[in-house]
Amino acid sequence: MDIDTLIARYDRRVPRYTSYPTAPHFSDGIGAETAAAWLAALPGTASLSLYLHVPFCRTLCRFCGCHTSAVNTEAPLVTYAAALRTEIALAAQAIGKRLTVRQIHWGGGTPSILPAAELRAISDTIRRCFTLAPDAEIAIEIDPRRLPPDRLAALRDIGVTRASLGVQDFAPQVQETIGRRQSFAETAACAEALRGIGVGSINLDLVYGLPHQTDDGLRATLRQALTLAPERIAVFGYAHVPWMQRHQALIPEASLPDARARFRLREIAETEIAAAGYGAIGLDHFAKPGDGLARAAASGRLHRNFQGYTDDDADALIGLGASAISSLPQGYLQNAPRVPAYRAAVAAGRLPIARGVALDADDRLRRAAIEQVMCALRLDVDALLAAHGAAPEALDDVRPALAELATLGLVTWDGSRLAVPRAARPFLRAVAAAFDRYLEPAPARHAPAI
Ligand SMILES: C[S@@+](CC[C@H](N)C(=O)[O-])C[C@H]1O[C@@H](n2cnc3c(N)ncnc32)[C@H](O)[C@@H]1O
Structure with a gap:
């Protein structure tokens, strides 16, 4: 089947599978009480990974799909940081044992917007409540346009080992339309400053499918970005979901590349990045051969979580902050998405859980299948x-769908072993969707598959 027909057929809305079941299927029947029981059940040997969500930025980019809002004073940041510290203590108290943290991820929004003293205070609270593994990875998402010297010093003091810098696209017309002016020079200066404080892994986040993005413009962006020799690059497909993110309606639909153009942009990114010696990881990541993500992918230890692809294999991921999601052995928990409700719960001494889902045996089976497809691009169903x-x-309900994907060349399938060929990588989410028992009722909630 030719590529246009495939795109037409599979350019439907499917999840990114950062969890299974996906967030729209969480229910408010799971709350603070269940969360407390799940946390208390973690054994003393369990390793943890912490995700801290900071839902604030100085300005809002029009393309942004994240849970964030714009602030231009310090007060809401200081109050929010205090709530985060309280929530960390509440979670540790609910666990009731001193567990080891192997990874901390500060995400957003823009976590580097927090005042330096707050970054240090939150880090101190974590170290008081948990044991930080000596080789813990401490990652943070950064807006390269704003990283003042005091913030840089705080990042050094809290031990940041990996930084993800938002780049998107350097083309002026794209930047104008998405409301984010960012020069290559300021991006390079930020990367250099971070390397200067000993951050060993610099990651760049780019996006294809943005308004007015052209093949040549993306190629030029990639070539400039690659001169910074990042350890990892992510190239996300732009998710245009104005019914969820109302500010995205400011982007004229007519300025967006169509499905065919998106496919070509994605291919350009793959070709340019591969030519620079990076290996492709899963759906949308690339890593230098020696990088932790590349090593995890090569040895079958790659995982998928709410931050995308990771080599984190901790027993539990605890999400802290408004809207953050935890992944525990028993299931998923999501914090109250809005800051006022989140702060009110924490101030009342309650775990701020709004919803979640307990996993049954079928969920666990399909979750494992989907994670293997998304990470390894292969799966032995019978095994x-x-x-x-x-x-x-x-999994008999999945087999006819896999057989059909095989006739289209999107997978190879011998009745037990499934593999997604390199060329079919853009359709990876559609392959994973074959295992999703919940998908049909809610297809309109997700962005296009390519
Ligand atoms: C959680 S954001 C934090 C970035 C940081 N605030 C900054 O200003 O660079 C991380 C990245 O997600 C990606 N992203 C955000 N919205 C997106 C969307 N609608 N579709 C695809 N990727 C998106 C962008 O590459 C962005 O830099």
Whole structure:
């Protein structure tokens, strides 16, 4: 089948599978009480990963799909930081044991917007409540346009080892339309400053499918970005979801590349980045051969979580802050999405859980299948069924869909072993969707698959 027909057929809305079941299927039947029981059940040997969500930026970019809002004073940041510290203590108290943290991820929004003293105070609270592994990875998302010297010093003091810098595209017309002016020079200066304080891994986030983005413009952006020799590059497909993110309606639909153009832009990114010696990881990441993500991918230890691809294999991920999601052995928990409700719960001494989902055996089986497809691009269905002690027919509903994907060349499938060829990588989410038992009722909630 030719590529246009494939795009037409699979350019439907499917999730990015950073969890399974996906967030729209969480329910408010799961709250603080369940969360407390799940946290208390973590054994003393469990390793943790912490995700801290900071839902604030100085200005809002029109393309942004993240949970954030614009602030231009310090007061809401200071109050929010205090709530985060309280929530960390509440979570540690609910766990009731001193567990080891192997990874901390500060995400947003723009976590580097927090005042330097608040960054240090939150880091101190974590170290008081948990044992930080000596080789812990401490990652942070950064807006390269604003990183004043006091903030840089705080990042050094809290031990940041990895920084993700938002780049998107350097073309002026794209930047104008998405409301984010950012020169290559300021991006380079930020990367250099971070390397100067000993940050060993610089990651760049680019986006394809942006308004007015052209093949040549993206190629030029990539070539400039690659001169910074980042350890990792992510090239996300622009998710245009104005029904969820109302500010995206400021982007004229007519300025967006169509499905065919998006496909070509994605291909350009893959070609340019591969030519610079990076290996492709999963759906949208690239890493230098020696990088932790590349090593995890090569040895089958790659995982997918709410931050995308990771080599983090901690037993539990605890999400802290408004809208943050935790992944515990029993299921997922999501904090109150809006800051006032989040702060009120924490101030009352309650875990600020708004919803969640407890995993049943079928969820665990399909979650493992989807994670393997998204990470390894291959899966032995019969071996997975055996490993989960599942009935041999437990995934029989998926087999016809896989056979159909095979006739289209999007997978190879021998009745048990499934593999997604390199060329079909843009359709990876559509392959994973074959395993999703919840997908049909809610297809309109997600961005296009390519
Ligand atoms: C959580 S944001 C934080 C970035 C940081 N605030 C900054 O200003 O660079 C991380 C990245 O997600 C990506 N992103 C945000 N909105 C997106 C969207 N609607 N579609 C695809 N990627 C998006 C962008 O590459 C962005 O830099």
